[in-house]
Amino acid sequence: MPKKSITIALAGNPNSGKSTVFNNLTGTRQKTGNWPGVTVEKKEGHLKANGYDLTVVDLPGTYSLTAYSIEEIVARNFILDEKPDLVVDIIDASNLERNLYLATQLRELDTKVIFVLNMADLAMDRGVKIDADKLSELLDVPAVFTVGNRNKGTRELLETIISVAEAEIELPRTRRVYYGKDIEKAISELSQFIKEKIDTELPYHLRWVAIKLLENDRIVKERVSQAGNPQGEAIFHEAELQRQRLREFFDEEPEIVMTDHRYGFIAGIVKEVLKTVSESRVDVSRQIDQVLTNRLLGLPIFVFFIWAMFQLTFSLGTYPMGWIDSGVGWLGQSAGQILPEGLLRGLIVDGVIAGVGSVVIFLPNILILFFCIALFEDTGYMARAAFLMDKVMHLIGLHGKSFIPMLMGFGCNAPAIMATRTLESEKDRILTILINPLMSCSARLPVYILLAGTFFGARAGNAIFSIYALGIVLAISVGRLFRSTVLKGKVAPFVMELPPYRAPMLKGLFIHMWDRSKIFLKKMGGVILIGSVIVWSLSAFPRQVQFSRDYEAETARIRAHYDHGIAAAQGNDLGRLVRERDEAISALETLRAREKMERSYIGRIGKVLAPVFAPIGMDWRGSVAMLTGFVAKEIVVSTMGVLYAAGADEDEKSEALKLALKKSGMTPLSAYAMMAFVLIYVPCLATVGVIRRETNSWKWTAFSITYSTILAWLVAFTIYQGGRAIGLV
Amino acid sequence: MKLSELKQGQRATVVRVGGYGPFRIRLLEMGFLQGTEVYVEKYAPLKDPIELILKGYHVSLRVDEAARIQVENVRDEV
Numbered sequence: 122m123p124k125k126s127i128t129i130a131l132a133g134n135p136n137s138g139k140s141t142v143f144n145n146l147t148g149t150r151q152k153t154g155n156w157p158g159v160t161v162e163k164k165e166g167h168l169k170a171n172g173y174d175l176t177v178v179d180l181p182g183t184y185s186l187t188a189y190s191i192e193e194i195v196a197r198n199f200i201l202d203e204k205p206d207l208v209v210d211i212i213d214a215s216n217l218e219r220n221l222y223l224a225t226q227l228r229e230l231d232t233k234v235i236f237v238l239n240m241a242d243l244a245m246d247r248g249v250k251i252d253a254d255k256l257s258e259l260l261d262v263p264a265v266f267t268v269g270n271r272n273k274g275t276r277e278l279l280e281t282i283i284s285v286a287e288a289e290i291e292l293p294r295t296r297r298v299y300y301g302k303d304i305e306k307a308i309s310e311l312s313q314f315i316k317e318k319i320d321t322e323l324p325y326h327l328r329w330v331a332i333k334l335l336e337n338d339r340i341v342k343e344r345v346s347q348a349g350n351p352q353g354e355a356i357f358h359e360a361e362l363q364r365q366r367l368r369e370f371f372d373e374e375p376e377i378v379m380t381d382h383r384y385g386f387i388a389g390i391v392k393e394v395l396k397t398v399s400e401s402r403v404d405v406s407r408q409i410d411q412v413l414t415n416r417l418l419g420l421p422i423f424v425f426f427i428w429a430m431f432q433l434t435f436s437l438g439t440y441p442m443g444w445i446d447s448g449v450g451w452l453g454q455s456a457g458q459i460l461p462e463g464l465l466r467g468l469i470v471d472g473v474i475a476g477v478g479s480v481v482i483f484l485p486n487i488l489i490l491f492f493c494i495a496l497f498e499d500t501g502y503m504a505r506a507a508f509l510m511d512k513v514m515h516l517i518g519l520h521g522k523s524f525i526p527m528l529m530g531f532g533c534n535a536p537a538i539m540a541t542r543t544l545e546s547e548k549d550r551i552l553t554i555l556i557n558p559l560m561s562c563s564a565r566l567p568v569y570i571l572l573a574g575t576f577f578g579a580r581a582g583n584a585i586f587s588i589y590a591l592g593i594v595l596a597i598s599v600g601r602l603f604r605s606t607v608l609k610g611k612v613a614p615f616v617m618e619l620p621p622y623r624a625p626m627l628k629g630l631f632i633h634m635w636d637r638s639k640i641f642l643k644k645m646g647g648v649i650l651i652g653s654v655i656v657w658s659l660s661a662f663p664r665q666v667q668f669s670r671d672y673e674a675e676t677a678r679i680r681a682h683y684d685h686g687i688a689a690a691q692g693n694d695l696g697r698l699v700r701e702r703d704e705a706i707s708a709l710e711t712l713r714a715r716e717k718m719e720r721s722y723i724g725r726i727g728k729v730l731a732p733v734f735a736p737i738g739m740d741w742r743g744s745v746a747m748l749t750g751f752v753a754k755e756i757v758v759s760t761m762g763v764l765y766a767a768g769a770d771e772d773e774k775s776e777a778l779k780l781a782l783k784k785s786g787m788t789p790l791s792a793y794a795m796m797a798f799v800l801i802y803v804p805c806l807a808t809v810g811v812i813r814r815e816t817n818s819w820k821w822t823a824f825s826i827t828y829s830t831i832l833a834w835l836v837a838f839t840i841y842q843g844g845r846a847i848g849l850v
Numbered sequence: 851m852k853l854s855e856l857k858q859g860q861r862a863t864v865v866r867v868g869g870y871g872p873f874r875i876r877l878l879e880m881g882f883l884q885g886t887e888v889y890v891e892k893y894a895p896l897k898d899p900i901e902l903i904l905k906g907y908h909v910s911l912r913v914d915e916a917a918r919i920q921v922e923n924v925r926d927e928v
Contacts, residue, residue, distance in 0.1 A: 184880060216907045376875060377878060410908075417895070521899075615911060618910075620907075
C-alpha cells in the first residue's frame, strides 16, 4: 500500500527564491517557530494533493552543508536525522554554478533529491539556456523548471514530488563527485577501516562519513563518538593519519582540495548543460545598482528610504492608532458599566484592558514597519543597505545588516529586536539585541517632553536631542565594550551576496509581515498581560487604606457648603458655584488618589527603594514612577500625574502637572538625570519579552535587564552628582 | 597582488585564498577558487566593502577580507 503522508524538505541557497516556492506550495497554511535549541526560524506548511498529505519543511537557506554555521548544521541534521521522504533543492537557474555546489553535497547525503530550476525566466533574460534533461541525466536526479514569482511550474513540481517520493527507486550510487585518485584512495581506506572497527550499523552512509572525517567535520566526529563506539578514538586517529598524508601530498588542507574537486566536477556539468543563446542583454538589476549604491547618490537615497519608512510608519499609523485608542477606551468604559464596582472591575478595566491596550496601540506601527522591512528584504535592497552601512557599523564591531534593527529601535524596540533575525552570526545578533534599547523609542518621548518642557523652557528641544545623542554614544561605547568582553570573538565575515533586484510578490510581503506581527501579538497575550496585572495589583492593594484624613466626610462637607448657595443662586452665580464645588471636590479626589498610591504596595516599595534613587536626584515618587514604567515607558507620565497630585488624566502637555513638578523640589539637573535614567534603564515588558524570545536564553535576558539598570543608575548618578559638584542646579 | 588593491572596473584571476579556518572555506565555497575570474564592480560610498562579480553573481567583501585573496593577471575592462 502506498504511503499516504509525505514529508519533504526544501533546501537551497539564500536568494534562490526558496521562500517563494514554499509560499506557492503551501499558501498560507504555514507554521512558524524556531528549530529546537537555536534561534533559527523554522517554517512548516501542509497541503493535500492527489490523496497525499504533504508536510513541507523549509530548511534555512545555505550555500553549503559543511557544518560552519548554525543554519548549515540545522539543515543537514534535519535531512540526516528526520529522514524526510524527499529533499527538494531549489536552484537559482540564473546562477547555476554556485547553486550546484549545494546540490552536489545533497547528492552525497544519499537521500532522494529533486532539483527545481527556479527563475528560469531570469536566466533567459541573461541570455543563457539550461538543458534540464541533460542536467537530470548527468546527476541522475529529476529536474523541474519553475518561475516562483509568477507561480509557474508549481503543479508540475507537485506531481514530480509525489511520484518520486512514492517510487521505490534505488538511490543512484554513481555520477557523483570524483575526488581524484589520492583522495578516493583515502576515502575507501578510511571506509574500510570504519567498517572493520564498527560492527553496529552506522546511522549514515559509510562513504559520506569517511568524506566528512577527512574534512575534519566537528559534528560528524561528535556523532561517531556519541554512538558509543569505543573505537571512536581509533577511527579519528586513522582519519588524522589520512589527513596528514593528503596534507603533505597536496601541501594544502584536505577540505580545501575537496572543495576544489567539487567545483571542478560542477564546471564539467555546467559546460554541458548551459547554452549561451545570445550575448548578454541589458542587465537591469546592475543598472539599478549603479544608482542605488552609487558613490555619491547611494547614501542620500538610503537616508531617504529610511525617512520614508518612518514617515509611513508614524504618520499613516496615527489613524488606526486613534481608532484602537478609542476602541480600548470604549471597551474599558463598557466593561466598567457592566461590572459591579470592586476588585474585579479594577482588575479588568485598570489592569487588563488598560495594560494590554497600552501595547496593542503599537500594532499599526509594527505592521507598517514590518511591511517596509519585508519590502526591503524581498526586493533585495536589504543587502544593499548592509553594503552601504557596513563601514559605519563595523566601528562598533557589528555587521552592516545590524543598521536597520538599530534604526527601527527609534520607533519601537520590540519589532526592532525581532528584525535582528536577518543577522546570520549569533554573536552579532545578541550584541545588536543588547544595545538596541539604547535607541530611544517613541514611547519614551512623552516623558522627555514633560520633563524638558517643564524645566528647560525654550531649550527643551536641545535637552531632548542631547538625550537621543547620549543613547547613541552609549550604544557605541557599550557595543565596543561587550564586543571585547562578554561577546569576544571575530566579527562575522562580510561575504554577502548582492542578489539581483526582484519585483516582490504581494502575497509574500503579507506573509512575511504577518509572521512577525503574530509573534508580537502572542507576546501580548502572555508576558504583558501578566506584567500589567502584577503592576496593577501592586498599586491596587491593600484595598483598605488607613487614610490620614476622612476624605468622604470632607467631600460631604464641601457639598453641604455649596449646595445651599447653589440652590439659591441664579444665572452666572450658579455656574460659578457649581464650578467651584466641582474643583474643590476633584482637588480632594486627587489628594486621595495620591495618598492611596502612596500607601499601596507599589508606593511602599517605592519608599523602600527611595534611598537607592536619592543619589540620582529622585524621591520616592520618582522611584514609583520608574517602577510602573516597566510595563510601558509612557505610563511614567500618568503615574507622575497621580503622585504629584495633579490627577491621573494628565498628559505631558498638562500645565497643572508642570506646575506641580516645579513645586515638588525637582530641579533642571534632577529632571535631566531622570530623563537619562528613563532612556537607559530596563526596557519595557514587551521588549523584555521579545529579548527572551529572540535570544532564546534567560541568561541574556537577565543580563540585559541588569546591565541596563546599573548603567542607568551610574549615568544618572554622574549627571546629578557631577552637576552639583560644578554648581548646577 | 592583493584583490583589495584593484580599482573599480578591473578584472583579475584568483591565485590563492590566504588565511585559514571557516572563513577560508566559506570563500572557497562561494567560488573564490584558483583560476576564477573576478571583476571589481565598485567600492561602497565609504570605500568599504567592495562589490565583486564572479561566476556570474554579485558578492561583497570587506577590504581587509579581500586583502587575503591573491590575484594575478590584472587588467582593465575595455
